[in-house]
Amino acid sequence: MKPSRTEIGRLAGALSCVLMLATPNAAIAQGVELSDRSSDAEAAPFLLIPLGARNIGFGGAIAGARGDVEGVLWNPASIAGIDEWAVFYHGSNDFGTSTNAAGGVFGLGTTRVGVSILALDLGTIDGRDEFNQPIGNIEIDNTAFVLTVARAISESIEVGASYKFLRISGSCPGCGGDEPDATGYAIDAAVIARPPGTDRIRLGLVVSNLGPDLGFSADGQENALPSRIRLGGEAELLRGSEARPVDLLVRADVRNVLTEFDGLDVFAGIEVGYADLAFLRAGYASGGEGRTGPTLGVGFRYNGLVVDLGRTFDDFSDFDSDSPFQVSVAYQP
Template sequence: MKKKIILFVLIISGFSALSYAEGVNKIGTAAATFLRIPVGARAAGFGSAFVSMAGDPSALYWNPSVIATLDKNSLIIDHSPWLPGINFDFAGIVLPLGNFGTLGLSATILQTDEMDVTTPAAPMGTGETFTASSFAVGVTYSRYLTDRFSIGGTFKYIQETIYNSSATGIAFDIGTIYETPFAGIRLAAVISNFGTKMRMFGEDLNVRVDIAPDQEGNNQSIVGKLNTDEFDLPLIMRIGLSGEVFDTEDFRLTLAADGVNPNDNAQSVNLGAEAAFLNEKLQIRAGYRDLFLDNNEFGLSFGISVANINLWDSVLITTDYAYQAMKHLGNTNRFSVIIKF
């Protein structure tokens, strides 16, 4: 156990050194940033240190290679009132195909409440309302290349909509996980959201233009279109390490650390710990997200699971809850249900 803890300290020290390697970042320069919202209450309670954690269908988001570790059909439904007036939902299913690998399907939706349309002439509202939404659908495939090493990938279609305008794009995730011979320590690496740029198009960008305001007799109501900029997707590279410090039939303690390198922010580190009791039936966890990041919005997170409850025959259900402290935007609650059948 002492060697494992020393290894974790060395890895975290290395991640912290990386977090100061760059003095320049591009905060707020990516489109479709809802793709950075963590999926799964277990992962959220873990401080988002989750790319090397096995056995959970939320891996459809975190690391597509991990779904190869699932030996049963698994369904996950995740819901969070993310910020005031905004709801976040994720659903995914994992289908093991035996010697042919593992297939996964997923959908992510971010939806706002209705908002009033305002204009310079009607700052209190025109009487109309609008919403903004983002969604992504993904297809994932993973398989073992050896008994300890698996690789996986996800293809995603992405769309963001504001009122009558929208932007679309496609992206790919690719990940690997390796279970080392050293007492079950797992190493993982993932690149997420590698894809096209996104640009807004739609009726809301149409404007009336008088192309010759100093001349009479011309058409004063020509329809023009505002030309919007293109923005990159939130490309993220994550490197993760996790392992069991204690692992008996009655008690398990798991530690995890992720190094995170996004294209629209500075580098940071996520840390998490999880304790399991009663033969994995009860799990509690805590974590810290975006360690070493300047102006970090996130604080400590906590979570609890009632896991692997047998409903009937071979159907198992797990319910997860997580609490994420935030400094300015209000604390969030996460709820997930996982069904294995």
């Protein structure tokens, strides 16, 4: 079946909106400042930490994911596929940090609205002066409050956007001087489209962490947010039936720094499901910042309750970790 001109026009319009946000000149014209400075000096890097136990099992591939309540954190268009409402909790601990996220999605007519919070505690770091003498304990907390809106604009195209209010706060009793504190915002935008003639393939485009530079009030120095562009997809290779209750799902994404385009991060994974009750996942992530390595995951689903475990095998996963697993619990009737 050939796509109609209306369908093509809607898809082109959705892609144009996302790409307009992704284009530095267009973003600056809208008051969103993007920096061409190196990604080595980015602010709020906690926004890049892989989250969501199911997504971790897929190696971190999320661009084509549909109906995932944790999409409020990574892919706002994905919550357009949630039928009624959903709530979730996510917890993880790696590299000496504690990450917690919770939220929910509800419907307003044909629109889905998500509200969530992400909190990352970096723990306690020994503060030292220029003579390497201890001056106190440094504690840094990162928090993002996220509002997400998504909807289907046709039978095969879904769009979404998130507004994230960011707060990075620090304390160091005994250090003297002003304590570091920064607030700002970031915007995500995404579109998911199903190619004409099939309901087993979904393609996605996600632009994340657009916004002005973020700086600490203590020193006034500002750095760019970790803006990224991601393209990927999801394909159902097998769909379960009564005679053969086995599903096979694959995902793959590529991601790049929005203003540099000097090296791709690659994420890919596969999921085998049995009777829509139990799931086994394996993936691989090839990214920067020590986030390269295989991933594994398992999941269980029963009467709307979903429990997922994810495990990364990278430079961060075993360092000072109380538990190397990510845990996600959701209820989605």
